[in-house]
Structures are given as structure tokens and as C-alpha cells.
Amino acid sequence: MEMAITVMNVATLQPKPLRAKSPYLLPNPRRVFNFKASSLHNPQVSSIGAPTLVGQFDPTIPIERAVTPPSSWYTDPSFYSLELDALFYRGWQAAGYTEQIKNPGEFFTCRLGNAEFVVCRDGDGKLQAFHNVCRHHASLLAYGSGRKSCFVCPYHGWTYGLDGSLLKATRITGIQNFNEHEFGLISVKVATWGPFVLLNMEQDVDSDTDIVEKEWLGSSSELLSNNGVDSSLSFVCRRDYMIECNWKVFCDNYLDGGYHVPYAHKGLASGLNLDHYSTTIYEKVSIQKCEGGSTERTNDYDRLGSKALYAFVYPNFMINRYGPWMDTNLVLPLGPRKCQVIFDYFIEPSLMITVIYKALRAMHELYISLGNLEKPSNEHSSGQKQVSTKK
Numbered sequence: 091m092e093m094a095i096t097v098m099n100v101a102t103l104q105p106k107p108l109r110a111k112s113p114y115l116l117p118n119p120r121r122v123f124n125f126k127a128s129s130l131h132n133p134q135v136s137s138i139g140a141p142t143l144v145g146q147f148d149p150t151i152p153i154e155r156a157v158t159p160p161s162s163w164y165t166d167p168s169f170y171s172l173e174l175d176a177l178f179y180r181g182w183q184a185a186g187y188t189e190q191i192k193n194p195g196e197f198f199t200c201r202l203g204n205a206e207f208v209v210c211r212d213g214d215g216k217l218q219a220f221h222n223v224c225r226h227h228a229s230l231l232a233y234g235s236g237r238k239s240c241f242v243c244p245y246h247g248w249t250y251g252l253d254g255s256l257l258k259a260t261r262i263t264g265i266q267n268f269n270e271h272e273f274g275l276i277s278v279k280v281a282t283w284g285p286f287v288l289l290n291m292e293q294d295v296d297s298d299t300d301i302v303e304k305e306w307l308g309s310s311s312e313l314l315s316n317n318g319v320d321s322s323l324s325f326v327c328r329r330d331y332m333i334e335c336n337w338k339v340f341c342d343n344y345l346d347g348g349y350h351v352p353y354a355h356k357g358l359a360s361g362l363n364l365d366h367y368s369t370t371i372y373e374k375v376s377i378q379k380c381e382g383g384s385t386e387r388t389n390d391y392d393r394l395g396s397k398a399l400y401a402f403v404y405p406n407f408m409i410n411r412y413g414p415w416m417d418t419n420l421v422l423p424l425g426p427r428k429c430q431v432i433f434d435y436f437i438e439p440s441l442m443i444t445v446i447y448k449a450l451r452a453m454h455e456l457y458i459s460l461g462n463l464e465k466p467s468n469e470h471s472s473g474q475k476q477v478s479t480k481k
């Protein structure tokens with residue numbers, strides 16, 4: 091007789107009977123270009139689409155005679171499904187930054203393709219990453235970021251340790267053949283490089299730092315390290331945007347920076363010496379570099395800085411390093427015609443106090459403009475305004 095409760099197969103989101111040795115099917119990152127496998131992730135996939143579209147691509151055409159990809163690569167649901175399998179469910183992918191999980195108990199949630207993950211540092215200080223899916227009925231387990239001693243499912247209260255083990259299955263008494271050791275969270279490979287946390291959905295990969303570095307950044311890693319892409323920077327803030335376009339449109343725009351900046355961003359162009367704009371292609375990384383054009387820009391807080399380096403890490407991560415700043419752009423596909431872009435801002439620690447002061451001052455001035463604070467009647471000798479709360 092089947093048991094009264096069911097567990098969820100995350101890959102298909104279909105309920106299945108709970109059995110002692112319940113298999114857990116993951117998206118298989120090696121099923122690249124397997125059209126039927128791709129349809130697991132997108133039920134709208136058509137019966138022809140992606141293989142035909144890929145077959146139309148001829149990699150032997152020299153760049154001088156190449157044209158842009160057909161628009162169907164940006165709109166066809168089957169091509170989008172193929173991309174999830176071929177690009178996002180294999181290899182190392184940027185997921186977050188190390189400052190988010192510096193201390194035991196800290197966690198953040200993230201996404202690769204259509205799959206949700208939670209990354210945390212357990213009580214022993216070990217970095218862990220799991221599918222962010224409860225093993226009971228597949229509820230999302232954790233949201234956002236923060237600090238926890240365990241993960242409690244918001245649906246029926248199953249509780250998991252930060253090492254992924256199932257600590258408590260509520261009202262399970264009397265259920266036969268239930269072994270809690272078989273219902274821990276499903277782990278994924280996790281690693282770090284510099285200030286970044288990376289995930290990999292392939293099961294049999296090595297997360298040794300040198301191997302991860304070689305696979306993720308190839309021969310560009312030294313250049314990035316030598317140009318200040320490192321974990322000494324302090325996190326400032328995050329901004330994210332929903333954009334109604336295919337995720338590759340954002341990446342395309344990023345990659346042709348040297349082409350469109352003189353026309354679309356005249357203010358930025360005036361601060362760059364575009365005669366010295368260069369683009370260098372590494373294995374999976376494209377690096378654009380440019381000297382600052384103006385010697386008058388001496389403000390340490392200036393976002394342009396004396397040198398600018400823009401690195402695109404295939405397939406969807408961008409690292410921008412300029413002056414004391416670094417920002418990253420992570421492009422998350424949300425469908426053929428929609429994506430989310432997450433901007434994270436970092437700064438050299440010596441300037442963090444300046445950032446905080448400027449942010450507080452801007453907030454203060456905003457409150458004044460909204461009528462929530464009175465204008466100060468005097469100022470301290472330091473030049474800082476005195477704040478008084480309106481009654």
C-alpha cells in the first residue's frame with residue numbers, strides 16, 4: 091500500500107510516492123544538445139526548434155564574413171531550454187560573494203537556470219550548497235540571505251541542519267519504512283575564487299581551488315588578480331533589475347562596450363581615452379581595458395578611476411574594476427524574453443567610511459526634501475549638518 095505522504099521530484103516537480111530508496115532525479119548537465127532531456131526544464135519546448143537552430147550555425151565562417159545570430163536564438167522557447175542545459179547546468183557558475191557567508195550560520199539563496207539553491211557556512215565553518223527545495227513537497231526552503239542555525243520549511247515544518255541533514259520530519263510517527271537519513275537536502279558542488287562563490291551542478295567535478303580557477307577563468311585569472319579583483323574589497327550594496335529581454339541581449343551590449351560607448355554614453359566616453367581601448371579574448375573570458383582620459387579626475391570616490399577593466403566571464407557574469415571600485419553584474423535568465431540583472435558594488439576598505447557618510451547624507455537630504463526632517467538651523471564646525479526630528 092502506498093504511504094500517505096509524498097515527496098517531490100525536483101527535476102520534474104511531479105509528486106511521487108514516498109519509498110525507502112526514493113531516487114532523486116537531478117537535471118543532468120551532461121545531456122547537452124539532447125532535445126528530449128531539455129524539455130524536462132521547459133514543458134513548452136517544441137518538437138523541432140533547438141537542434142535545427144543550432145544546425146544553422148556554421149563555426150567555420152571567418153569573423154570577417156560572420157553575421158549576428160538569427161533572432162530565433164533570442165526568442166525561441168526550445169533554444170532557451172537548450173541554453174539552460176548546455177550553459178547553466180554545467181561548469182562553474184558565479185552565484186554570490188564570500189562576504190555573504192563569512193561566518194558560521196550565514197546563508198544566501200541563488201539561482202542557476204530554473205533551479206534554486208541555498209549556500210551556507212555550517213557550524214564547523216564548512217561551505218555548503220544545496221538545492222533550495224524541501225524533500226517533502228518541494229517547497230522553497232530559504233529566502234534571501236541572513237543567518238540561521240537550521241532551515242525550517244515554511245510549509246509543514248520539516249527541519250534541516252546547515253549540513254543538509256534532515257533533523258526533524260513533523261508528524262511522521264507511524265509512517266513505515268521512513269529513513270530520515272535518505273531525505274537530507276541534495277547538495278551541489280561549491281567553491282570560491284577571490285571574492286566570489288561558485289556553484290557547479292555536475293556531480294563528479296573537483297572543487298580544488300586551482301582546478302576551479304583554471305576552468306572558470308583560464309589564463310585570465312592572473313590578470314584579474316593583478317588588477318585588484320580580490321577579496322580585500324568591502325561589499326557596499328546590491329541593486330537588481332528585471333529587464334524584458336533575452337539574457338543574451340544584456341551580455342551582447344556589455345561585450346560591445348568599446349563600440350557603443352562613444353555614442354550612447356558620451357559622459358563616460360569623455361573620461362576615457364578610447365584610442366587605448368582594447369579587447370582581449372581568453373578561454374572563457376573577454377577583457378576590455380581602457381585608460382582614463384582625464385588627468386583632472388583625482389577624487390578617490392570617482393567611479394571612473396585611472397584605469398578601467400571590464401571582464402566578461404562566460405556565460406553570464408561581468409566584473410568591472412575601476413579606481414577604488416568593483417561592481418559585478420550577474421545576468422539570470424528568467425525565460426526567452428526576460429532576465430534579472432543583479433549588480434553588487436564593492437569598494438576598497440579605506441573608502442568605506444566615505445561611502446557610508448555620503449549615503450547617510452543623501453538619505454538625510456532626501457528626508458528633508460520629503461518633509462520628514464526639518465532643515466538644520468546651524469551646522470557643526472566640521473561642516474556636518476545637525477539633524478532634528480520633526481514632531
Ligand code: FES
Pocket residue numbers: 224225226227228229243244245246247248
Ligand atoms: S514541503 Fe512539507 S515540510 Fe516542506
